[in-house]
Amino acid sequence: MNLFADMRGRVLACLDQMVAEGALPPDLNMDAVAVEPPRDAAHGDMATNAAMVLAKPAGKNPRAIADALALKLAADDMVASADVAGPGFLNMRLVPAAWQGIVKSALGDATFGRSTLGQGKRMMVEYVSANPTGPLHVGHTRGAVFGDALASLLDYAGYDVTREYYINDGGAQVDVLARSVYLRYVEAHDLSVDWPEGSYPGDYLIPVGEALKDKVGDAFLDKGEQFWLEEVREFATEAMMTLIREDLAQLNIEMDSFYSEKSLYGSGLIEKAIAELDAKGLIYRGTLEPPKGKVPEDWEPREQTLFRSTAHGDDVDRPVQKSDGAWTYFAPDIAYHYDKVQRGFDMLIDVFGADHGGYVKRMKAAVSALSDGKVPLDIKLTQLVKLYKNGEPFKMSKRAGTFITLRDVVDEVGPDVTRFHMLTRKNDAPLDFDFAKVLEQSKDNPVFYVQYAHARVNSVLRKAVDAGVAVDDATLAAVNLSGLTHEAELAVARKIAEWPRLVEIAAKGHEPHRIAFYLYDLASDFHALWNRGNDDPSLRFLQEGDSDTTQAKIALIRAVAIVISHGLGILGVTPAEEMR
Numbered sequence: 001m002n003l004f005a006d007m008r009g010r011v012l013a014c015l016d017q018m019v020a021e022g023a024l025p026p027d028l029n030m031d032a033v034a035v036e037p038p039r040d041a042a043h044g045d046m047a048t049n050a051a052m053v054l055a056k057p058a059g060k061n062p063r064a065i066a067d068a069l070a071l072k073l074a075a076d077d078m079v080a081s082a083d084v085a086g087p088g089f090l091n092m093r094l095v096p097a098a099w100q101g102i103v104k105s106a107l108g109d110a111t112f113g114r115s116t117l118g119q120g121k122r123m124m125v126e127y128v129s130a131n132p133t134g135p136l137h138v139g140h141t142r143g144a145v146f147g148d149a150l151a152s153l154l155d156y157a158g159y160d161v162t163r164e165y166y167i168n169d170g171g172a173q174v175d176v177l178a179r180s181v182y183l184r185y186v187e188a189h190d191l192s193v194d195w196p197e198g199s200y201p202g203d204y205l206i207p208v209g210e211a212l213k214d215k216v217g218d219a220f221l222d223k224g225e226q227f228w229l230e231e232v233r234e235f236a237t238e239a240m241m242t243l244i245r246e247d248l249a250q251l252n253i254e255m256d257s258f259y260s261e262k263s264l265y266g267s268g269l270i271e272k273a274i275a276e277l278d279a280k281g282l283i284y285r286g287t288l289e290p291p292k293g294k295v296p297e298d299w300e301p302r303e304q305t306l307f308r309s310t311a312h313g314d315d316v317d318r319p320v321q322k323s324d325g326a327w328t329y330f331a332p333d334i335a336y337h338y339d340k341v342q343r344g345f346d347m348l349i350d351v352f353g354a355d356h357g358g359y360v361k362r363m364k365a366a367v368s369a370l371s372d373g374k375v376p377l378d379i380k381l382t383q384l385v386k387l388y389k390n391g392e393p394f395k396m397s398k399r400a401g402t403f404i405t406l407r408d409v410v411d412e413v414g415p416d417v418t419r420f421h422m423l424t425r426k427n428d429a430p431l432d433f434d435f436a437k438v439l440e441q442s443k444d445n446p447v448f449y450v451q452y453a454h455a456r457v458n459s460v461l462r463k464a465v466d467a468g469v470a471v472d473d474a475t476l477a478a479v480n481l482s483g484l485t486h487e488a489e490l491a492v493a494r495k496i497a498e499w500p501r502l503v504e505i506a507a508k509g510h511e512p513h514r515i516a517f518y519l520y521d522l523a524s525d526f527h528a529l530w531n532r533g534n535d536d537p538s539l540r541f542l543q544e545g546d547s548d549t550t551q552a553k554i555a556l557i558r559a560v561a562i563v564i565s566h567g568l569g570i571l572g573v574t575p576a577e578e579m580r
Contacts (some may be wrong), residue, residue, distance in 0.1 A: 001105040002500035008035040014072040044091035051088035062088030099493035100481040106559035108477035118159030125151040127351035129166040132240040133177045136247040136406040143382045145422040147351040149512035157507035163256045170261035178233035184209025208239045273338035282308040312365035348377045388434040416573045420447040423516040446520045451576040453523035457561040476555040519567045
C-alpha cells in the first residue's frame with residue numbers, strides 16, 4: 001500500500017466532485033497534482049499542491065480552490081484535518097487509523113514497498129566494465145556497488161533488469177597485459193627480466209605466469225612475440241576475468257552477462273552500426289577543429305570519417321574511423337550500444353568512473369541516433385573514493401603494485417559494511433572511506449545504526465517468544481493496533497509509510513543512495529522510540545501481563561524490521577540478526 005498514492009487518489013476524487021459541481025472547469029489536466037510530505041513536519045502529515053497548479057488553467061484564485069478542496073477532504077474518514085496555508089497550499093493531518101493500517105500492510109503484504117513503475121519495461125544496467133588487466137581496485141568497487149544496488153532497486157520497482165559487464169579486451173592495454181604475463185612466465189623459468197615502463201608489475205600476475213608455464217612449458221622462451229602474443233593475450237584475459245569474477249563475488253555481485261569488445265571485431269557489427277548512422281545522414285568525411293586549450297605539437301588536421309554527433313546534442317562531431325582506415329576507440333562502443341538497442345531494451349544505463357565524463361555526450365548522441373530517440377541512455381558517473389585508516393591515508397597494496405584492491409577493502413571490513421558505506425553518498429559526490437570509522441559502533445556510523453535497529457527488533461522478538469507471546473507475521477497482522485496512538489509510535493509508522501513512495505522516487509532518479517539515507521532515518525525514529533521507553537514504561541515493547549498491547553507494539557517494530565530488511569536487500573547487505 002502506497003499511502004501517498006492513496007491520498008492523491010482521494011484528492012483527485014474531491015477535485016472531480018468540484019468539476020461535477022461546476023466549481024472547476026471540465027477537462028482539467030490533473031497530472032501535476034501531487035501529495036507529499038510537507039517541508040515542515042509541524043504543518044501536517046501530507047500536503048497537496050492541487051490549488052496552486054490548477055489555479056491558472058482553471059482561471060480561479062488558488063486560495064478559493066484550496067478552501068473548497070479542504071472542506072471536501074475534511075469529510076474523508078482518513079483525514080483528521082485539512083488546513084490552507086499561504087496562497088493555497090493545503091496541509092492534511094491523517095487519523096491514527098491511517099498509520100495503523102500501514103503497519104498492517106507492511107506485515108501482511110509481501111509486496112509492500114514494491115512498485116509497478118517499471119512493469120513491462122526492460123532495462124539494461126552496464127557497470128564495472130573494467131579493463132581486464134588486473135584485480136578490481138577501490139574505484140571499481142564504488143561503481144560495482146552502485147551499479148548492483150541500482151539494478152536491484154530497479155528490479156524492486158518492477159523493471160525487468162539485465163546486469164552486464166562489458167569486457168574491454170579489444171584495445172592495446174590487453175597487449176600490454178600479455179607482455180607482462182610473458183615476463184612473469186619468463187621469471188617462472190628462474191630467469192631475470194627487465195620491466196619496461198607502462199607494464200603491469202603487480203604480484204597478481206605471478207601465478208598467471210606460472211600457470212602459463214604449466215600449460216606450454218618452455219615453448220615460448222626466447223621466441224619473438226609474433227609466436228606467442230595472441231595466445232598469451234587470450235590466456236591472460238581469461239585469467240584476469242576469472243580474477244575479476246572472484247573479486248565481484250567478494251561483494252556478492254553476479255552479472256547476468258559478460259560482453260566482449262573483441263567479439264565485435266570481425267563480426268560485421270561495427271560496420272553495420274556505422275552504416276546505420278550513415279543511412280541517417282550522420283556519417284561524413286571531414287576535418288576536426290584543433291583541440292581546445294594547448295594544441296599538441298604533433299597535432300595536424302587530417303580528414304577522417306566523422307559521426308555528426310552534434311545533431312544529437314554533442315558539443316563536437318566525433319571521429320569513428322582514422323585517416324588510415326582503422327576504427328577509433330569510439331567505433332566499437334557505438335557498435336556495442338547498437339547491439340543493446342537491437343536487443344530490445346527500453347532504457348539503458350551505463351555506470352562510468354568520473355574520468356569518463358568526456359564520454360557522456362558522445363555516447364548519448366550515439367544511442368539517440370541509433371534508436372531514433374526512442375531508447376534513453378542515462379550515464380551515471382561515480383566519483384573517487386579516498387581511503388583512510390584512523391584519519392591517515394591508507395597505504396597501497398603490494399599485491400596490486402600501484403593501487404588498493406577491492407579485496408583489500410573487503411578483507412578489512414567485510415562486504416556488508418563496504419557496500420552500505422559506498423552508498424552513503426550520492427554517486428557523483430566524492431566519498432571518504434575510513435576503515436576505523438565504518439566499523440565504529442555509534443550513531444555516527446550509518447552502517448552500524450541501521451543494523452543495530454534490525455538486531456534490536458529481533459532481540460525483542462526472541463524475548464517475546466520466551467514469554468510465550470506469538471509474534472509471527474500472520475498473527476501480528478491481525479492484531480488490534482488502535483492502541484498505537486503515542487506520537488513517538490506514530491512517527492515510526494509515518495516513516496514506514498514513506499517507504500513505497502521513496503522506492504519510486506529513488507528508482508525514477510536512479511539514486512540508490514536514497515535507500516541508505518531513508519534506512520538511517522527509519523532506524524533513528526525506531527531508536528528514539530526505544531529510548532523513550534526508558535523514561536515512559538507505557539512505550540516499552542514488552543508489557544508484562546498484557547499480551548494484546550505487547551503484540552500491537554511488536555507489530556510496529558516488526559514492520560520496521562521488514563522494511564529495513566527489504567531496504568538492505570536492495571543495497572545488497574545482509575540484515576544483522578544480532579550485534580556482536
